[in-house]
Amino acid sequence: MSTLWSDHIAGLTPYVPGEQARIPNLLKLNTNENPYGPSPKAIEAMRAMLDDDLRLYPDYKAQALRQAIAKRYRLAADQVFLGNGSDEVLAHIFNALFRRGDRALWLPDVTYSFYRTYCRFYDVPHRLIPLADDFTLRVEDYTGPVDQEPAGVIFANPNAPTGCALGLDAIAAIAEARPDCAVVVDEAYVDFGAESAASLIGRFPNLMVVHTLSKSRSLAGLRVGYALASSELIDGLLRVKDSFNSYPLDRIAMAGAQASIEDEAWFDRTRRAVIGARDHLAQNLRVLGFTVLPSQANFVFARHRSEDATVIAQRLRDQGILVRHFQAPRIDQYLRITVGTPEQCARLCDTLKTVLST
Structure with missing residues (x-):
């Protein structure tokens, strides 16, 4: 601890990312990276940007990329906000939409732990709403009458x-019940089987949807995320962004992101491969004595x-396989296991057979 720090720094508890280990023959199933590479068209687009124009600043509005994303979701470009990964997008959301006096932000007790980190960083009061015993979110916990409306x-x-x-x-139902605050749906994993709430944005001006290119687009190393919402909500984020860093995305990142968004065939093929491997992995884990949530x-x-x-x-780590274990209430006996290729999943299951018998 340094006496030169700002007053609030000592009280921060930073988010802890998944381990990035240097282990020979490592099988990394702890940070939910896609086992398949990004679109070849994205690689080609990024290579094409390696020229003398890198001396110039990028388009701070990222208009071409915003238009490509807007077209995919049948929205207008002014309904798209871009950031350096979805974590930065979320940081701006907390700053722009959730700092509303003593009103508390509502969030599940078991969810992405960065949310609570941002609550501390931006001094946002929050209320943890327990998930059901089966770890599902109970809609009625978010829609009933309250003495004080949430901050979000x-x-x-x-x-x-x-x-x-x-x-x-x-x-x-949640968006309709809470019209006086922003309802933010973080859809980092939506492309692997769920439905995007982007289709609801026209009905609910308080709804915001957050996406990342790190998972289904295989671009975790590029750091591109975006939010979709009414132009009024997006304008709030732009005010924060342009008071913080007007150029969060570089020329290379914007080119790769746009090409990836436009290559629907590659996206669909790789995400379907992950879905198939996930279902097979869950079946094999159950045979090995695991209870697996849907x-x-x-x-x-x-x-x-x-x-x-x-x-x-x-024991898995000793064999060169990383999975994520959270030392947190309610989930300390669970492992989060990233879905790899069929070959990687087979290696995991074969290793589990060995370590579970010792």
Whole structure:
């Protein structure tokens, strides 16, 4: 701790990303990266940008990319906001939409842990709403009458780390019940089986949907995320962004992102491959004694019926396989396992057969 820090820094508890280990023959199933590479068209587009024009600033409005995203979701370009990964988009959302005096932000008790980090960073009061015993979100917990309206509502759909998803009727019910605040749906994993709430934006001016190119587009290394909402909500984010960093995306990132968005065939082929591998992996894990939650993401959330999760995670690590284990209430006996290729999933299951018998 330094005496030169700003006053609030000592009280921060930073988010802890998944381990980035340097292990020989590593099988990395802990950070939900896509096992398949990005669109070849995206690679080609990025290579084409490696010229003398890199001396120039990029388009701070990223208009071409915004238009490509807007076209895909049948929205207008001014309904699209871009950021350096969806985590930056979320940071601007917390700053622009959730700092509303003593009103509390509502979020599930088991969800993406960065939300609570942002609450502390931006001094946003928050209320944790418990998921049901089966880790599903109960719509009625978000729609009933209250003494004080929330500052906002945020949840991941499909949820992380559980993989469970809500249908559009449930999301619409929450947005309709809370018209005086922004309802933010973080859809980082939506392309692996759930329905996007982007189709509801025209009905609900308080609804915002957040996407990333890190998962289904295989571009975690590029850092591109975006939000979809009414132009009024997007304008609030732009005011924050342009008071913080007007150029969050570089020329190379914008070119690769646009080409990826436009290559629907590659996107559909790779996401279907992940979905098929996920269902096969879940079946094999159940045979090995795991209880596996129904997942619509590119990972599964599972607990073994007799073995301790900490022990399993360490034994897998000893064999060069990383999975994510959260030391958190309600989920400390669960492992979140990223879906790899069929060959990678087979290696995981073969290794589990060995470590579970020792």
